Amino acid sequence: MPDVLIELFSEEIPARMQTRAAEDLRKLVTDGLVEGGLHYAHARAFSTPRRLVLAIEGLSLESPTQREERKGPKVGAPEKALEGFLRSTGLSMDQLHTHEDKKGAFYVAHLTKPGRPAPQILSEVLDKTIRNFPWPKAMRWGSGSLRWVRPLHSIIALMVTEAGAEVVPLDIDGIVAGNTTRGHRFMAPGAFEVSNFDDYAAKLKRAFVVLDATERADIIEHEIRNQAFALGLELVEDKGLLAEVAGLVEWPVVLVGEIGADFLSLPPEVLQTSMREHQKFFSLRKPGNGQIVRFVTVANRETADNGATILQGNQKVLAARLSDAKFFWENDLREVANVGLSGMAEGLANVTFHNKLGSQKARIDRICALAREIAPLVGADPDPAETAARIAKADLQSAMVGEFPELQGTMGVYYAKADGQPDAVANACKAHYQPLGPSDDVPSEPISVAVALADKIDTLTGFWAIDEKPTGSKDPFALRRAALGVIRLVVGNGVRGSLNSLAEVASVIALKQLAYQKRLYAEFRGEGAGDGAAGGFNFDHKYLEDSTFQLHVLRVPYREEEVLASTDEAAWLCSYEKPAIVSADLLAFFHDRLKVYLRDQGIRHDVIDACLAMPGNDDLTLLVNRATALSDVLKTDDGENLIQGYKRANNILSQAEAKDGVEYSFGADPKFAETDEERALFTALDEAEAAIAPAMAKEDFATAMAAMATLRAPIDAFFTATQINTDNAIVRRNRLNLLHRIRAICAGVADLTRLDG
């Protein structure tokens, strides 16, 4: 069985695309071969900055011969039909066979489609694969029309058998497949021939190319750890960077350099980010205090001076980069010292958050007011919560975050501490963005929780108010993530309270803010001060001017005279009467997200529905506790069977009520009980009720559900022993009333009718 070696040799392929491209090559070629009737034993793909490589083992020599008997016209059919059949099969009259069935004799063509040799199939598959390769971005070059990620220079396409290697015939827009390649761009640029995969890999290594990206990454990591160990330092792990760097070099050479003493006082996150983002350097830190003291660069070659020139150059570039970072850091600290972090935040008035929702400052004003409201619910004081909200996004105005957006929040914590804020307030600068994704940590410090919730709820109500909801796969403002964040913050911290009323408060704050800004703007215009270009308003002028612009789904009245009387916007935003509006749509969105969240926790959708149907379903903690308890009890034998009993009771009762036109809801009396099982059920219901009521009062769903589950045996026994619809009307009514007790007890815990099965 032959082996196959493919190499597509090009100019430098972007690091981030290499792994995927190698996998695509493997899949497209092997799928194509199988489709062409071939089979193979094993296929591996590799990538370097300049090549995609595929090695296939044990390919079949040719596709199998296919035989077909094609039925033709009847013997004696019109001449035309016969001619058509001969034409379509390419046969002559004397090559046809005649067969007989119960309808009579008919012609049959015995067709043989010979198998095709593997090189021919491979050549076609390669041609198609190369011309239609799924690069994220492809390009043309020179005068050609072929598209590849960067100019494609040469192709190796070899079929290797015991007899030797044979070049697969392939010509793609003038690039003719052969058996030669080149080594490292600088260390071994000459061409050489290869005869099979092992020969290829070995010769490449002699030509300073490590073919396997995993091997390159291992070499890099191993070498960094060795050199770090020798220096008494440790590597700051960065798998993403390791994979990227492995895609930038064919011959990795690890060089460790010093970071100038001037820069060692920078926060480690700044050093690491600057070095990673700009220079693709790794960081080495001291094991004790985590201080970053060395950088690691991975060069693509060995040199006569053992990398001294390369290291010197990199050091110089780094010094220039870190000079910038240091300048930003010192500038930011100076500004914090001069105007405080809240002063830095003032500049956010000039940054648009969304044209219909005002500036970042307008947004922060709302978050401040909302954070005050949420603070007591999470065990935080309103004042520090407001302070934290006021400064939480101030670092967006810092020079450092301007340069490195990914340091938002992280810099805020440093600057807040420099501003003299207590840790609990400072930490909120970073924590209020969290959780950033399903696996990110949920903050637990009360002030951080308050600001994080206020931030996300303001975002959600704001975008709901201007009708920018997620649709299908489009969620440009990451509202699903915000809703999941709210859910995880609430549930993770056991926060109690009505989400609806918080959303209402947030909506009212937004509306009042708009009203206030409109009033200021009207006054400004009234004074003839121009068109407002220099007015420093928190909203786009066209919305402030437009008397019909309202945050349109909100219909909250505010008192005009109150707006006119107030002179302190921030204070006014914090003082309001709670309105009675329901943002049912937003709540439904939360419930959808909650279902996704709970499904990931292994809670079935019907269990969630059974709990959503209960009152207080906008208290997410209560809802989740209930759903968790119900889910747990359903996993027990009693729980699962209780549902059957409950449904049976409910069905019989509902049917009887429909038939009789009455409600059986009262007055089941043990004295009309005829069987032991019936009496036992009375006792069991009394006991369960006695246990469930106080548990429910304490919202101890686990105890309540466990008590409910004890009803399973008595209910089953009752149904086995007792006929509900007896001729005795009194006994029947009594039994139906008894069934009602089962329904009532269970319905107080969850709506079990919504459960499947």
Place this chain on the structure above:
Amino acid sequence: MSVSTDKPRSFQEIILRLQAYWAAQGCAILQPYDMEVGAGTFHPATTLRSLGSQPWAAAYVQPSRRPTDGRYGENPNRMQHYYQYQVLIKPSPPAMQDLYLGSLDAIGIDTALHDVRFVEDDWESPTLGAWGLGWEVWCDGMEVSQFTYFQQVGGHDCRPVSGELTYGLERLAMYVLGIDHVMDMPFNDPQAPIPLTYGDIFRQTEQEYSRHNFDAATTEMLLRHFEDAEAECSRLLAFEPADPNSGKRIIMVHPAYDQCIKASHLFNLLDARGVISVTERQAYIGRVRALAKACADAFVQTEAGGWRAEVTA
């Protein structure tokens, strides 16, 4: 590769060696375009000549202005006026990378001692409606050039594709000469009777233009000139191709494109003056792009842009 591994001694020697090298590779050595541009790409020898089917090979120095980058001559490597070296070859030759590496050798970068790498960097110019794929070229971790295969310019597919090289001359020269602050860099030979540094020539102008760009340029005038340039560009392109005086077919692409360049620079000045908001910014870029696109549309209707009288006649 060539043998000039001896180190150049001045900024101008690096420029001269690049000129000699690319001349030896067969490029026409052009002179800078006589207008204010933000980058060498704006030179019609690149923007317009990358369009259409006619072969092209040119190299030139282009003084470039980025008003927002002014630092009063104090930043070691940031200025509002600097030089780019630009090479454009159409169609891009198969050995374009090797040709480029040869130019590094020509200016004294010994690739046997340095770590030269091609790192992904896709190029896009929103104002020119242009994009291409390529790399930034790193030498020991420092970006020394941009290398781009043009795919589209002014909204037109480039057929054939041009290979474009852009060297940031100051940064490259500082690296080769081992200079830490651009103003300290020898401009001519340090052994010359009258040695001049980069700072001798440009420190004062950096100060003057920084002040002008950030604080003094009259914004109303700039806005007005922007409108004028925009209108004039469209007006020039609206003329009938047939010129009544000469009786020839003359489309005034280059004069129109000059107005597009002007509009672009005026926008940059307005940006530096801080009078363009984030939302307006996009609108202005869109307006310049519309001009660039109109010029590109017109250029491909000219002979230099591949138009043939007999084809249409």
